[in-house]
Amino acid sequence: MQHQLTINNLHAGVNGEEILTGVDLTIRSGEIHAMMGPNGSGKSTLANTLMGHPSYKVTSGAVTFDGQDLIELEADERAKMGLFLAFQYPMAIPGVTMANFLRLAVSSVRNNGTSDSTTTSLIPMREFRQELRQKMKKLGIDEAFARRYLNDGFSGGEKKRAEILQLAMLEPKIAILDETDSGLDIDAVRIVGESVNQLIGSDLGVLVITHYPRLLSYIKPDHVHIILGGRVVESGGWELAEQLEAEGYDAIREKYKEVDLDTKEQYTNTVPANV
Amino acid sequence: MAINKAQPDIGNYKYGFSDDIKPVYKSQKGLSEKVIHQLSDIKNEPDWMRQYRLEAYQIFKDKPDLDWGGDLSQLDYDDIYYYVKASDREERSWDDVPDDIKNTFDRLGIPEAEQKFLSGVGAQYDSEVVYHSIEEELDKIGVIFMSTDQALQEHPDLFREYFGTVIPSADNKFAALNSAVWSGGSFIYVPPGVKVSYPLQAYFRINTENMGQFERTLIIADEGAEVHYVEGCTAPIYTSESLHSAVVEIICKPKSRVRYTTIQNWANNIYNLVTKRAMAHEDATMEWVDGNLGSKLTMKYPSVYMVGERAHGEILSIAFASQGQHQDAGGKVVHLAPNTTSKITSKSISKDGGRATYRGLLKVGSGAANCKSNVVCDALILDSESQSDTYPYIEIDEQDVTIEHEARVSKIGEEQLFYLMSRGISEEDASTMIVNGFIEPLVKELPMEYAVEMNRLIQLQMEGSVG
Numbered sequence: 001m002q003h004q005l006t007i008n009n010l011h012a013g014v015n016g017e018e019i020l021t022g023v024d025l026t027i028r029s030g031e032i033h034a035m036m037g038p039n040g041s042g043k044s045t046l047a048n049t050l051m052g053h054p055s056y057k058v059t060s061g062a063v064t065f066d067g068q069d070l071i072e073l074e075a076d077e078r079a080k081m082g083l084f085l086a087f088q089y090p091m092a093i094p095g096v097t098m099a100n101f102l103r104l105a106v107s108s109v110r111n112n113g114t115s116d117s118t119t120t121s122l123i124p125m126r127e128f129r130q131e132l133r134q135k136m137k138k139l140g141i142d143e144a145f146a147r148r149y150l151n152d153g154f155s156g157g158e159k160k161r162a163e164i165l166q167l168a169m170l171e172p173k174i175a176i177l178d179e180t181d182s183g184l185d186i187d188a189v190r191i192v193g194e195s196v197n198q199l200i201g202s203d204l205g206v207l208v209i210t211h212y213p214r215l216l217s218y219i220k221p222d223h224v225h226i227i228l229g230g231r232v233v234e235s236g237g238w239e240l241a242e243q244l245e246a247e248g249y250d251a252i253r254e255k256y257k258e259v260d261l262d263t264k265e266q267y268t269n270t271v272p273a274n275v
Numbered sequence: 276m277a278i279n280k281a282q283p284d285i286g287n288y289k290y291g292f293s294d295d296i297k298p299v300y301k302s303q304k305g306l307s308e309k310v311i312h313q314l315s316d317i318k319n320e321p322d323w324m325r326q327y328r329l330e331a332y333q334i335f336k337d338k339p340d341l342d343w344g345g346d347l348s349q350l351d352y353d354d355i356y357y358y359v360k361a362s363d364r365e366e367r368s369w370d371d372v373p374d375d376i377k378n379t380f381d382r383l384g385i386p387e388a389e390q391k392f393l394s395g396v397g398a399q400y401d402s403e404v405v406y407h408s409i410e411e412e413l414d415k416i417g418v419i420f421m422s423t424d425q426a427l428q429e430h431p432d433l434f435r436e437y438f439g440t441v442i443p444s445a446d447n448k449f450a451a452l453n454s455a456v457w458s459g460g461s462f463i464y465v466p467p468g469v470k471v472s473y474p475l476q477a478y479f480r481i482n483t484e485n486m487g488q489f490e491r492t493l494i495i496a497d498e499g500a501e502v503h504y505v506e507g508c509t510a511p512i513y514t515s516e517s518l519h520s521a522v523v524e525i526i527c528k529p530k531s532r533v534r535y536t537t538i539q540n541w542a543n544n545i546y547n548l549v550t551k552r553a554m555a556h557e558d559a560t561m562e563w564v565d566g567n568l569g570s571k572l573t574m575k576y577p578s579v580y581m582v583g584e585r586a587h588g589e590i591l592s593i594a595f596a597s598q599g600q601h602q603d604a605g606g607k608v609v610h611l612a613p614n615t616t617s618k619i620t621s622k623s624i625s626k627d628g629g630r631a632t633y634r635g636l637l638k639v640g641s642g643a644a645n646c647k648s649n650v651v652c653d654a655l656i657l658d659s660e661s662q663s664d665t666y667p668y669i670e671i672d673e674q675d676v677t678i679e680h681e682a683r684v685s686k687i688g689e690e691q692l693f694y695l696m697s698r699g700i701s702e703e704d705a706s707t708m709i710v711n712g713f714i715e716p717l718v719k720e721l722p723m724e725y726a727v728e729m730n731r732l733i734q735l736q737m738e739g740s741v742g
Contacts, residue, residue, distance in 0.1 A: 051697050054689060060472055079699035091694040095712030101695075104708065109699035149712070166698060 010061035023232035037227035082173030193218020229259035331454030332443035426462030441524035460490035465500035498533035525553035557583030578607035596629030625661035
């Protein structure tokens, strides 16, 4: 089955500041896209806006999933449609085990049709355990991991593993990987890269958002986009990534000077968090 | 002397009892010496207990009202039955039981017979069968587990040795009240070296007497003994009597270990004012696990007095205050011997205008050198109408101590909610999940079936709380 996430002239921001200034992008099942850009270009804002973070407001433009509008939907509804975001900094939920959390998440996503009852009916424990064990084994994750409290006291690498495990269990149609800072953590890069490759079949559509070209040596994208000043300024194939690796962001900045000036101004004046 | 059965002559009553004629006792409101005499007569108590009660009543009358704590202004002492015989209890019609109580029963899967009992529709719940088989096993290892009334009759010396030694009548106004009119409760004695391998539960023996307003529980763990007692149940208890004032005394002899678990879910019309205290001797450990979900007002501060070296006291307290509720709870740890350790963990949640208060005392007496104590109070406030307060009292009279105290207040974080929702979990389920995670340290310590019920109750409480 083919799925499609379409982003059309998307304008969005936080605290009244516009950060996305007209993003156009389409991701289909089976495609691997990479979104690259310097600090302050809007990468994390894009990720959070697509997933429906309450602080980010869309001011104009459209986002559709298989033709259905996403902007009016809450985060949980978007997840049920088949969208997934692997966070850069996953939140800790003390006292809640990975296993219990996953069971509720998977049950919620698969229960999509039964919205009549007030209580979500959970997947039978045995069935769930079997599936969880199987997937953890495939990803090389120790079974004891499931008994730990969600992201509580996890190292950077463990948080990455937890995100990938969720991706494996939830089986989304389109996955966004926010890897903006991961280039500095060799372990994280490798974990994400290897696992995602394992999970990418002909079905999953992927958007990897990153600052560092290094990650892309693990996940080879078919399409590379460069984001600057809150919009996509250039798109191409793998060669674009190689060019960035060789020249850094200066060349691109120079080429799109006006767009870049907008970014610089915003960045120095307001310094929004996690742009 | 003739006793008129239609209208009991109170003046002759106490002499009449020793005859073979069964006296007719009519339940009446209000407290007086007469009521106490009647009570003691019906129970056929030894004189010393009658005197004890009368003295306690005097103390109760003399003690001033509390000038701290929850709002007791609506409590009318004269409008309360202080003793009601089981057979006199009015049978309530099932139709009169509030809908939310019935709803909770259904959601917890409580069997019909129990439902009727817990809501006062039936006078007696027959759990005798369960109780008797446990009784036989305990008998073999020398453990005494019976109602406090029975223990006074069957083990008078043991009873008298310990009764009132941990909480004297003069301790506070409500301890005095309880000492005057106590009825029901559990008496447990565990012989030296005996470790009871499964929790003893009040629920085994449930009947109207045990759900009484003025329970008195006395637990004695002899040297090296171990026992876990579970009081209460998660199902809501609905009675028309609005004052519940219990007293629990626990003696932990050297090297013994006692855990006392309570999950209280009284209906929202009830004042629940309780004094609970344990004496921990050398190398003994006392653990209080205290869950407060119901009642209109609960005032309860389980305490551990560490009177022997190397004693250890722990209090794990959870309070959930919803609309119209005030949970004023916490704990007291008093170090009176060197090398003692204690830990208080308090978690409170308030929602829909409820008020959760932590009130705690950490006291180290002079001479109690090298003590360590750790106190953590965490409060979760779920909306802007609700309230949380913290009153920690710390009194240290010794130089060589290590004290840690932490107090935190939080609400459900937007980022946490968003994270869970981004995985397909609804906002309501996500909030419930976060709250469950918050109280996990306590739920982990509960016997399995209580943990399951506790989670279900939290879910119920959280339903409809998300606008």
